[in-house]
Amino acid sequence: MEMKIMRKKQYLDVLYFIVSQGFVIAMVLLFIVFSIIARNFLTLANMIRILHTIAPLLILATGLALVIMTGNIDISVGSIAFLSSGIGIVLMAHYNIPSYVAVPLIVVVGLILGALNGFLVVVLKVNPLIVTLGMMFMLRGVALQLTNSMVISAPKELQRLGYAKIGTIFIDVIIVVIILFLVHFFHIRTPFGRHIMAIGNGANIAGWLGVKVPKIIFLAFVISGFFASLGGIFVMSQVGAVTPTMGQGYEFSAIALIVIGGISLFGGEGSIIPGLLLGGVTLGVIENGLNMVGASPYTYPFVKGGVIFIAMYADSIKRVLRNIRLKE
Amino acid sequence: MDRKIILETKNLKKYFGGIKAVDGIFLKLYEGEIIAIVGDNGAGKSTLIKIISGIYEKDSGEIFINGEKVDITDVRSARRNGIETVYQSEGILDRLDAPANLFLSREKALNNLLGKFFKIMDTRYMKKETGKMLEMVGIKLKDLSSKVGNLSGGQRQSITVGRAVYWGGRILIFDEPTNNLGLEQQRRVIGLIKRIRNEYKLSIIIITHNIAHVFELVDRIIVLRNGKVIGDRIKSETNPNEIVSMITGWTESLRNTNRKIYKRRKNENI
C-alpha cells in the first residue's frame, strides 16, 4: 500500500515539475524549431533585436506582475501608457516644453493614474476588473481627445533613445535588465515584496498576521501605473511618435508575458527573475520567430491567445496538483 | 492565593450593528495558568479573542495588562503588550517558507544603509532564528526554505505555535488548535502547549470545542453564551457534563452550584 502511495507521489512530482518548468521546455523547443525554419534566427543580431523589441512591454509588465501577485488585476496599463505619453508629447510638440521636463512628468502622470486605480480598488472597494476596465476606456478616451487621434512625432532626443546603443547592445535592453534585477531584488529582499506574496496567498490571513493589506495593494497599483508610463516612454521612443492606437492590446500581451513567465494569475506565486525575464524572452522569441517565417501580423493575437491558454492551463493544473498534494 | 492577574477585561462590549457579539465580559487571566474559553457557535468566543488580539476594536469596556489599562487598537499594539495569537491551520501561508511565515510583518532589516533606507531584509538572520524557533517547538526541518505547504498539519501548527512563543508573547491565545489535525498530531500539539507553558511560564487562553482536550489541558474553564460569561469553573470543581450543559443552556442545578461556589470563594477571599 505504501509503495503505491510512493509511486503516485513520484508521478505527481514529475507532473508538477513538467508543468512548472513548462515554459522553459517550450522555449527550448521554440528555439530549435525557429532555428530550423528561419536561417537568420540564431544570430546574435537577432537575439539583440528580440530583446530590443520586447523591452518596452517587459518594463510595462513589471508593474502589472506585482499587482497580479497580490491577486488583483490591472488592464488599464495600456491606456495609462497612452495617456501619460500623450500628455508628454503634446507638451513637447505643441508647447515646446523640453523633454527633460516632460518625460519625468509622464512618469508622474503614471503614478497619479496608478494611485487613482488604487484608490478605487482599496478605498471604494470596487472590483479591480471593473475599475481597470472602466479606466481603460476612460483614459483612452481622454488621450484620444487630447491628441485628436493624430500621430504626433517625438522630439529628436527621444527618438534617439529608441535606437541608441552601447557597443552592440541597445540602451533600452540594458535599462530593462537593470530594472528587472532591481525589482527582483526588492521583491525577494524587502518586507514589501514578501507582503505582496503573502497577500496573494490569502489577503485576510495576511491581515490577521499583521500585514497592512490595503496599503500594499494601493502601492502595487501605483507601481503598476509607474511602470506602465515608463514602458510607454520606451514605446514612444522606439516608434518615434505617439499614435492613436498606442496602448491597444498592451495589457493582453503583458498578461501573456506574465503567465508564460510562471507567475500565477491567482496570485501569490512567481518570480521576476527568472520568471518575468524568461516570459519576456519567450514572447519575444515567438513574435520574432513568426516574423521571420513571414506569418501575417493578423495571426499574432491568435498565437498569443493560444500561448496564454496553454500557460493558463498549466497554471490551473499546477493548482489542482497542489491541492491533491495537500490532501495527502 | 496571591497570584498576579496578567490579563483582565471589564465590561467588554462589541456590537455588530444590532448583534451583541460580546455583551459585557468580565474576564481574569492569572499568570501562568491555562484557561479554556468554550461556548456554542455565536457565543462570542471568536469575537472576544479578536478584540484581545487587536483584529477588532472594542466598542466599550476596559482591558488591563498586568494591572495597567491598555488600549488595543490593532494587531501591533496587541503584540506590544505581549499578546500573540495562534490561529488554526489558517494562520500560516502555504506558499511561503518557514522563515517568511515566522517573520511576517516583523521582518528584520539589515543593519547597514541598505537595510535602513531600502529596508532590505536580513535573510541570514531570519533563517538562523527560525532554526532556533523550530528547536523550541521540537521540529526538525531539513530544508528551511521549503514551502510550509509541504509539511504535515502538525508541523505547520507547531510553526504557528513557535511563532507566538518566539516573539515573546506572555499571553498566548489559541484559536481551535486541534481542529484540523489527526489524532497523533493532536497529541503532539497538546504536549507542546503543556511544555511551553511550563518552560516559558506563559499564560494561555484556548478556544476549543473539544471538551476532552479541555479537561486534559487547562486549569480553568470559562463558558460563554450570547456574549456573556455564564460560567467560570476551576477544573477540579466541575465535570464535562456540567460544562456541556452550560454551553447549551441553563439548568436549575447549575445555578445552585454556582451560588455555593461563589459563597465559598468569597469566604476564602480569592
Place this chain on the structure above:
Amino acid sequence: MRKKKCLANVSITKNDKVKVFGQARNPIVTRYVAEMRVVRYLPFIVVIAILIILGLSVPHFFTISNIINILTQTSALGLMAIGLSVVLIGGGIDLSIPSIMGLSGVLGAIFMKNGGNPVLAGLIMLAVCTLSGCANGFAVGYLKMIPFVVTFSTMTIYMGVSLWLTKAVSVGGLPRVFIDTVLTKIWGVPVIVIALIFITAVATLLMHNSLYGRWLYAVGMNVEVSRVSGIPVERVIFSTYVISGVFAGLAAIITTARLGTGAATIGREVVVLDVVSSAVVGGVSIYGGVGSALGAVIGAITINLISNVMNLMHVSYYITLVTKGFIIIAVVALSAFRKK
C-alpha cells in the same frame, strides 16, 4: 429612529460605530445617506432626466413609433446583455461576446457573398457563436481557468481573426433576402422587437422559476455550497457560456442585417463596454448571484439612450468613451457602497 430600520429583529442605536473608509461613523448617518431619497432613487432620477432631455429635444419622442425605434436600436445590445447577465449571475464573466458576434457576422457575410443560402448563413452565425461559447465554457467550467483571462484571450483572438479575414474592409453584397427577412415587420412592429420582448420575458421567467434558474443563482452565490448540495456546478457554468454564445449569435444576425454588410467593427472594443455597462446598470452583480434578464435589457435601453443623448449633444466619440467608463465604475462603486 424609524421602526422601518429593523432588520432581522435587531436594532441599531446611535452609539454603535460602523467603520466607513477606516473611520468610525455613526451607522445611522451612513444609513440615512444611503437611504436618502436622492441616493436611493439616483438611477431612476438619471433615467428620468435622460427621458426628459430626449423628450424635449426629439420631436415625437414618446410616440409608439419612436419607442419601437428605440427598441429596434437596442435589440442587439439587449440580447447580448441578457447573455452576459446569465454568465455574470453564474459568477463568471464573458468579454468575448461582441467579438464573436463580429467574427460570426463576418463569416456569415462572406458565406452569403459567395452565394450561400441566407438561412444557412444565419445558422452558421449561430453555430460559430455557440461553438465559441462551448470553448469558453469548457475552459472555465471544466478546466477551471479564470473567466476573465479566458474570455479576454478569446476576445482578442476573435478580433484578430475577423480583422485578418476582412483586412479591415467590410464585406458587402449581402442578399436582400437576408436583410429583408430579418427586418420584416408584423403589423408595423419589427420582428426583432417582438423577438426581444418575447425572449426577455421567457428568459426572466425561466431564470426565476425553473430548476436551472435556481441552480444558476445558487452557483453564483456560493460554488462550494452548491456543489456539496448536489448541483452539477461544472455543467451549469459551462451552460452559461454556451447561452451567452447563442445570444451573441442572435445579435450577430440582427446587427449584420441592420448594417447591411459584414463588418468586423461591430465587435469593436467599445461594444464590450456597452454590454458590461448594460448588465451592471441593469442591476446584475459582478460577483454573481444577483440580477435578471429584464434588468439587463432595461440597462441596455438606458445605455442606448445615454448614447443617443450624447449624440444629440454632439459629444465627441472620445468623451463618450470617458463617460461610459465612468458610469460603469460609478455604478459598481455605488452598489458596493449601498451594501454597507
